Every structure is written in structure tokens, then in C-alpha cells.
Amino acid sequence: MFQSLLAKLSGSQDGHTCWQLIEQGAKVIDVRSPEEFNSGHLPGAINIPLANLESGLTQVTDKQASIVLYCGAGIRAQKGCDILKAQGFNCAINGGSLKDLLCCQPI
Numbered sequence: 267m268f269q270s271l272l273a274k275l276s277g278s279q280d281g282h283t284c285w286q287l288i289e290q291g292a293k294v295i296d297v298r299s300p301e302e303f304n305s306g307h308l309p310g311a312i313n314i315p316l317a318n319l320e321s322g323l324t325q326v327t328d329k330q331a332s333i334v335l336y337c338g339a340g341i342r343a344q345k346g347c348d349i350l351k352a353q354g355f356n357c358a359i360n361g362g363s364l365k366d367l368l369c370c371q372p373i
């Protein structure tokens with residue numbers, strides 16, 4: 267509940283929009299810590315902790331690529347979006363929290 271509220275306040279996209287993008291091939295970046303990532307993450311997500319994002323995004327070279335970032339409640343994901351947009355990745359969106367994304371994962 268608290269995480270969902272934080273996700274809304276962080277400016278994250280709704281989960282269904284995120285899943286549509288993911289199904290269309292968007293890159294999925296989990297900006298949480300490796301410990302958080304290892305305790306559960308979205309299938310296909312890559313882990314680039316927020317602190318490493320500026321230098322760590324070597325897997326994505328196409329600046330027009332859709333990128334969905336998520337974290338625990340959307341705050342770090344929003345910061346990550348801001349970092350990527352400053353680098354010219356204009357299609358980066360805040361997917362909010364892992365929990366919210368899992369809740370609306372298409373079957």
C-alpha cells in the first residue's frame with residue numbers, strides 16, 4: 267500500500283502501459299541493489315543499481331530504445347529516468363515498483 271502510494275507520487279507509469287512496452291521489446295532495468303535484485307526480479311530484467319546507472323548502461327546503445335526502469339517504490343526508478351534522459355535516452359520510463367509490476371503482469 268505504502269509502496270503503491272510512493273509509486274504514484276514518483277510519477278511512475280501505470281503497470282499495464284509498462285507491460286505493453288515490455289512485450290514490445292523494451293529493455294527492463296532494475297535499479298535496486300544486487301541484494302534486492304537477487305531476492306526477486308522481473309524476468310529478463312538487468313540489474314544496474316542507480317549509483318552505477320550513469321556509467322553502467324553499456325548494454326543499451328540505441329538512444330531511441332524503450333527502457334522501463336523499476337525499483338522498490340518508484341523513487342530510484344524516477345531518478346534513473348532523469349539520468350537516462352539527461353544522456354539522451356528519451357524513451358526511458360519509470361515503471362514504478364516491482365510489486366506493482368508483478369501485480370499487473372499479463373498471464
Ligand SMILES: O=S(=O)([O-])[S-]
Pocket residue numbers: 272337338339340341342343
Ligand atoms: O522507491 S525506492 O525503491 O527508491 S524506496
